[in-house]
Amino acid sequence: MTRVGVVGAGVMGTGLTQNLTEHGHEVVLTDRSKEALDRARAEIERYERFGALLGATGPQREDMTRRVTYSTDLAELGEVEFLVENITENWELKRELYPRLDAVCRPETVFAVNTSAIPITKVAARTGRPDRVLGMHFMNPVPMKATVEVIKGWHTSQQTIDTAQSLLASVGKSGVLVNDSPGFVxxxxxxxxxxxxxxxxxxxxxxxxxxxxxxxxxxxxxxxxxxxxxxxxxxxxxxxxxxxxxxxxxxxxxxxxxxxxxxxxxxxxxxxxxxxxxxxxxx
The missing domain is CATH 1.10.1040.10 (N-(1-d-carboxylethyl)-l-norvaline Dehydrogenase; domain 2)
Structure with missing residues (x-):
């Protein structure tokens, strides 16, 4: 796995993009706001320049910025192998977004919902791939936190869980797997x-x-x-x-x-x- 989609260029999406790119992944970062993408780009460039001072340990930090594609068009996510969604913690926004993601992404692409409370099974029901949807609750700041809360939805397959754990391991993190419930643990x-x-x-x-x-x-x-x-x-x-x-x-x-x-x-x-x-x- 090398190409990851990140939806939402806020604090979490930017931090996740930093973490992925410094470990060699290519990232497609999307947001409906060009201003948010510009802020994310500036932060990622600053992180690359001063990463050592911030405690970053990724082996390929010097190539971070050229590994990111920035776009306001969800169609750019068509070839990603794994996708992490980080938009505002608002069910109405997520309810509208996931059918659109389902339409543009490849059928085998895994969707990880980076949510702090919304049930994963509820999100997965908005897609045609509920077995490939799980929760990955990253903590802030993402590059500095070594553990992620991973949430198994009603239909989430073991293969999806294994894929997610493999991605986490590739960026120096481990996942604690829990079952789906509002707010999780x-x-x-x-x-x-x-x-x-x-x-x-x-x-x-x-x-x-x-x-x-x-x-x-x-x-x-x-x-x-x-x-x-x-x-x-x-x-x-x-x-x-x-x-x-x-x-x-x-x-x-x-x-x-x-x-x-x-x-x-x-x-x-x-x-x-x-x-x-x-x-x-x-x-």
């Missing part, structure tokens, strides 16, 4: 934790700084839940919690109203310059 736990941390701030029990200090200094976590939320993006957090609430119909997944207000106000975390904390280095 990571986000059924993480989203509840973040949502409850937001409630603590909303209820005046503690400030964001105090909440995160307890997790970093008492439990030894690298980041507190609210700094983690800012890194992921509060809009993405809200989408994910909404998916859990809709699928489980359990009140424990009810999004905190403060989270909704912050998203409405454009306070999306690091990418907007402010969330629960302020960031001077926002794009």
């Amino acid at each position: 990571s986000n059924r736990v993480l989203m509840l934790t973040i949502n409850e941390a937001v409630f603590l701030v909303a209820d005046g029990v503690a400030t964001a700084e105090q909440v995160d200090r307890i997790f970093t200094e008492c439990f030894g976590h690298t980041m507190g839940p609210l700094a983690t939320a800012d890194l992921i993006g509060l809009d993405t957090i809200l989408y994910s919690i909404d998916v859990l609430y809709e699928n489980f119909q359990d009140s424990k997944y009810r999004p905190c109203p403060l989270l909704q207000r912050m998203v409405d106000a454009g306070l999306h975390g690091r990418k907007s310059g402010e969330g629960f904390f302020r960031y001077a280095d926002a794009a």
Whole structure:
């Protein structure tokens, strides 16, 4: 396998493209926004120049940029052997996208859904290849995280799982295979934790700084839940919690109203310059 399609040129898609190309894969990176593709190109070029300072260890980093094809046309994905989709965590967008991907890609191409909460079986039903669809939940920043949550849908074949694990191994990663469920393992736990941390701030029990200090200094976590939320993006957090609430119909997944207000106000975390904390280095 050498040619991989990446759909969505946001933070995750860009990081995944970096990781794939520095390990020798050719990548077709698509996005409906030319501006997003231009930002991704600039970031990948910067990563190639300064990768050593960022801890990148790929053996072929010097050839990264020439291995990427950038396009707003999904038809460019027609010859990829494996595809990873990374668009916004929004079911309506994914529901519309997958029949289009199914039409342009070869029948044997594997589709990996890089989602934090949307059920894989639900996505696979929008294609004519449900046995070749699985979840691959990459963590951010992709080049620095060695483990991926791999999700088996209802119809996912063992051959598809083996292909996905082989791709991960080729970029220095391993996959933990779990069964399909909204939020899977990571986000059924993480989203509840973040949502409850937001409630603590909303209820005046503690400030964001105090909440995160307890997790970093008492439990030894690298980041507190609210700094983690800012890194992921509060809009993405809200989408994910909404998916859990809709699928489980359990009140424990009810999004905190403060989270909704912050998203409405454009306070999306690091990418907007402010969330629960302020960031001077926002794009």
